Amino acid sequence: MIPRLTGRLTRGTRPSPAGFDRRLIAPMVLGSVLNPVNSSMIAVALVPIGAAFGATPAETVWLVSALYLATAVGQPVIGRLVDMYGPRRLYLIATALVGAAGLLGALAPCLGALIAARVLLGFGTSAAYPAAMRLTRAEAERTGRDSPAGVLAVLAVAAQTVVVIGPSLGGLLIGTGGWRAVFAVNVPLSVACLVLGALRLPRAEHLPGAAREETAGPRGVDLPGMLLFAVTLVSLMLFLMDPRPAHWYLPALSAAAAFCFAARELRLPDPFVDLRVLGGNIPLLATYLRQFLGYATAYCFLYGYTQWLEEGRGLSAATAGLALLPLSVAALTASALTGRREAVRTKLVVGALAQLAGCVALLLVDAGSPVWVLLALGAVLGVPQGLIGLASQNALYRQADPARIASAAGLLRTFTYLGALGASAATAAFFPHRADTAGLHGLALFMLAGSVLLLATTLPDRSLNRLTPRATS
Incomplete structure (x- = not known):
């Protein structure tokens, strides 16, 4: 029945x-x-x-x-x-x-x-x-x-x-x-x-x-593990939000909490995060890394390019907002057209290549660049925004332990926000006083390095070719 x-x-x-x-x-x-x-x-x-x-x-x-x-x-x-x-x-x-x-x-x-x-x-x-x-x-x-x-x-x-x-x-x-x-x-x-x-x-x-058997009798909530995880993450994120030498204690606290978290989780039979399984699941760890890299570049562009359009290119806030419309349209179009086919590796490769092309193009723009170039640049960098997140989501669905699919999905979102905070810190570093063209080019090189790493973690990953539907019962 x-x-x-x-x-x-x-x-x-x-x-x-x-x-x-x-x-x-x-x-x-x-x-x-x-x-x-x-x-x-x-x-x-x-x-x-x-x-x-x-x-x-x-x-x-x-x-x-x-x-x-x-x-x-x-x-x-x-x-x-x-x-x-x-x-x-x-x-x-x-x-x-x-x-x-x-x-x-x-x-x-x-x-x-x-x-x-x-x-x-x-x-x-x-x-x-x-x-x-x-x-x-x-x-x-x-x-x-x-x-x-x-x-x-x-x-x-x-x-x-x-x-x-x-x-x-x-x-x-x-x-x-x-x-x-x-x-x-x-x-x-x-x-x-x-x-x-x-x-x-x-x-x-x-x-x-x-699924009913997995949820029918929970074996206890790992509250200390969740607390240590929260301290690890919040300390790291607070430092990324304002990375100054005076805040040295935040990464130190994060590292100490991470050590205690790992020691605890490895001892428990039913931990909050099963590090033994996660550590042995290299493809899933690679998916988390790619999510971080992809969204760090995406948010660098969203934060940094928008500021540069206003301060470096001299556009009004309303016009700068309109200049980002091609990015949104391209992202939505890429997701809508490719969504019904998983094709994880293809999406990641195409997305990484589009990011590389967009970052190289960023190195060529300046205060005198015509508006059509700025619009085209947004469209190019909108494509990976529509592909990378969708590919990572499909990859995680195949790679995660079915009994922990919800917590694995939550961690995917966590790496998204870590990428956003890393991008915010990078933007602040390259635009210390105002969003000028020299700072934009420095940010573009930072984004280019992340895009190269994204491609480098995708091309040799043969496990992506084996992401096929699992047999269900």
């Missing part, structure tokens, strides 16, 4: 479909876009928030960093809980936190409360993507059809789309309801996720046999 994956509303009333249950797609996609839309909307709210509370840019930037920090820690931690307790429970708890964060932000009396709301928002948006990966694996087991490329492409394209429209949506909300509307919009989004999740997501007892 085929296990039902339809939740309480449909239990016993209609059978599960033979293919992927499309009723799961709406809660999966809506929950997964909560993080990128909140990451991008805040960009247009920083100035009015600073004016409202008399805060400097150095203070309001914590509204961005707080979400990154909370999400980078929260994705793998909550992903592990998804593996242990099933996706439905964590999805509902986390999306309820999103609504609470929206209320806190909308009513916040001070900047500190807003930062707390962003931290809560980061944790609340950390469950949906690991839950979606877990549900995709469960559906493959239920149907016996291990062909997730189309579903994973939908998740990727949806995330890229909301990143593109996020600033525009934020501007519209601020124009109609002030900056507090950027936070308040999370309340109806949270309600929609809760309704869809409660009606459509399966309970743990209705998951297919293998």
Whole structure:
């Protein structure tokens, strides 16, 4: 008998479909876009928030960093809980936190409360993507059809789309309801996720046999391991956000916590991160490295090139924003056209080559470059943004332990944010005073080195040629 994956509303009333249950797609996609839309909307709210509370840019930037920090820690931690307790429970708890964060932000009396709301928002948006990966694996087991490329492409394209429209949506909300509307919009989004999740997501007892056994009896949550992991990551990320000699203690603390974390995890029979399995899974470690390299270059371009367009090329903020439209269009087009075919190695190679070409082109631009060249450059570097993340997502689905797919997916997002923070540090280093052309060329060389490493870790990796659908039961 085929296990039902339809939740309480449909239990016993209609059978599960033979293919992927499309009723799961709406809660999966809506929950997964909560993080990128909140990451991008805040960009247009920083100035009015600073004016409202008399805060400097150095203070309001914590509204961005707080979400990154909370999400980078929260994705793998909550992903592990998804593996242990099933996706439905964590999805509902986390999306309820999103609504609470929206209320806190909308009513916040001070900047500190807003930062707390962003931290809560980061944790609340950390469950949906690991839950979606877990549900995709469960559906493959239920149907016996291990062909997730189309579903994973939908998740990727949806995330890229909301990143593109996020600033525009934020501007519209601020124009109609002030900056507090950027936070308040999370309340109806949270309600929609809760309704869809409660009606459509399966309970743990209705998951297919293998997944049900994995979630039915959790053997205890490794709280000390999760705490040590958080200290390791937060210390490292705080240093990357402001890498100065005076902050020497942060990498030292990160290294010490990492040592204690590794020593603990290697002793436990059921650790938070199974380092023995992960250490032996070289292809998966390579996927994490490629995710870091790909997104470090992508965010260097996004942060650095945008600043240069305004300060080095002399464009207005609105015109600079329009100049990035080809990047967004190219990324969405690349994802949409290639999403239904996994072709992991091909996507990574093409993406790395496109990054190399874009970085070389960056070395040739200057303050007198025509606008059409700037537009073409954005289009070239949009292609890898549409390919690399999608390829890494498909690779991880094949390479990760099925019993830990959610926590593995969370770690993939963590490496994305590490790449973003590394890019932010590099941008600050090459633009110490203003975003001039010499600094842009230095940043381009940094990006070029990362792109070469990305290609170098892809070409000799023959395991990518063996990423084929697994047999399901």
